[in-house]
Amino acid sequence: MKRFRLSVPGASAITPRAVYQARRQLLLAGAGAGLALAWPGFARSASAVGPLAAVPRGPFGTDEALTPRQFVTGYNNFYEFGTDKADPAANAHTLRPRPWQVQIDGAVSRPLTVDIEELLQPKNLQERIYRLRCVEGWSMVIPWIGLPLADVLRRVEPLGSAKYVEFTTLHDPEQMPGQKRDVLPWPYVEGLRLDEAMHPLSFLAVGLYGDVLPNQNGAPLRLVVPWKYGFKSVKSIVRIRFAEQQPQTAWNVVAPQEYGFYANVNPQVDHPRWSQARERRLGEGLLASRRPTLPFNGYAEQVASLYAGMDLRRDF
Ligand SMILES: Nc1nc2c(c(=O)[nH]1)N[C@H]1C(S)=C(S)[C@@H](COP(=O)(O)O)O[C@H]1N2
Numbered sequence: 517m518k519r520f521r522l523s524v525p526g527a528s529a530i531t532p533r534a535v536y537q538a539r540r541q542l543l544l545a546g547a548g549a550g551l552a553l554a555w556p557g558f559a560r561s562a563s564a565v566g567p568l569a570a571v572p573r574g575p576f577g578t579d580e581a582l583t584p585r586q587f588v589t590g591y592n593n594f595y596e597f598g599t600d601k602a603d604p605a606a607n608a609h610t611l612r613p614r615p616w617q618v619q620i621d622g623a624v625s626r627p628l629t630v631d632i633e634e635l636l637q638p639k640n641l642q643e644r645i646y647r648l649r650c651v652e653g654w655s656m657v658i659p660w661i662g663l664p665l666a667d668v669l670r671r672v673e674p675l676g677s678a679k680y681v682e683f684t685t686l687h688d689p690e691q692m693p694g695q696k697r698d699v700l701p702w703p704y705v706e707g708l709r710l711d712e713a714m715h716p717l718s719f720l721a722v723g724l725y726g727d728v729l730p731n732q733n734g735a736p737l738r739l740v741v742p743w744k745y746g747f748k749s750v751k752s753i754v755r756i757r758f759a760e761q762q763p764q765t766a767w768n769v770v771a772p773q774e775y776g777f778y779a780n781v782n783p784q785v786d787h788p789r790w791s792q793a794r795e796r797r798l799g800e801g802l803l804a805s806r807r808p809t810l811p812f813n814g815y816a817e818q819v820a821s822l823y824a825g826m827d828l829r830r831d832f
Pocket residue numbers: 588591592593594595596648649650651685704732733734745746747748749750751752
């Protein structure tokens with residue numbers, strides 16, 4: 517089997533260039549990162565600016581202060597464009613998110629190819645403010661725009677034999693130059709159990725902050741599973757496949773002892789190299805104290821029952 521070079525930073529590596537640059541941008545705009553914290557209304561009033569600004573608010577949102585847009589679009593993991601947090605914002609302009617189709621197939625009675633223009637019709641869309649908690653120890657609160665994943669999945673009529681859903685990112689080293697290096701097995705693949713995929717919290721995002729998705733956030737279509745670590749939220753999806761077997765997911769293949777298939781946010785199960793008990797909320801400034809991480813990222817009431825009877829220390 518091929519060996520991959522692991523380049524995952526430790527949880528303490530939270531001060532890199534991207535945070536610095538995003539802070540600097542905010543300061544230049546006349547609003548320090550500390551001001552966004554002290555005055556949550558600052559972040560919220562910035563939420564509706566783009567062509568999708570009129571999309572109505574959907575269910576399940578949090579009312580926490582939004583993470584300023586500069587952090588959401590300037591501090592990213594998207595290894596197809598480099599492994600530094602500042603790389604995707606600098607490099608993702610080579611991605612061409614239109615035209616774009618998503619193939620939905622596998623164990624279904626009606627395989628389907630969906631065009632992104634159809635998914636972008638405002639009547640299909642809603643806004644959901646969800647936290648995103650990266651396994652590396654930082655979190656953001658993001659006003660996503662998109663549609664419930666189940667709305668899309670139901671259209672293909674899954675067969676009884678379907679037990680999992682697999683999601684695959686575009687594989688095109690010309691558009692995604694990071695794919696020329698063996699940092700991960702390309703294309704990036706993620707997966708959910710069928711009941712997780714059909715859960716009303718699972719969301720397909722096409723936009724954020726009132727606008728279509730910036731390339732670095734996974735344009736034109738990415739998954740958002742708010743009770744799981746960020747790496748489950750696969751970006752720039754071209755294929756959704758219903759499967760009978762558990763999918764081979766990118767990080768689980770690379771380092772199975774560090775990244776499980778389930779990857780539910782769990783403050784009680786440490787990563788082998790760092791604690792998962794607390795998190796740093798981007799935008800609050802480096803002096804702000806870290807927040808306690810919540811079981812299932814705060815969505816235990818909605819999703820804990822999916823895992824009844826499972827040992828979440830073993831199935832991490
Ligand atoms: N295709 C692809 N999807 C990906 C990743 C990636 O490297 N490639 N990184 C994941 C990780 S580790 C995180 S934390 C989130 C980050 O999403 P954001 O940049 O929108 O905050 O995207 C996830 N989806």
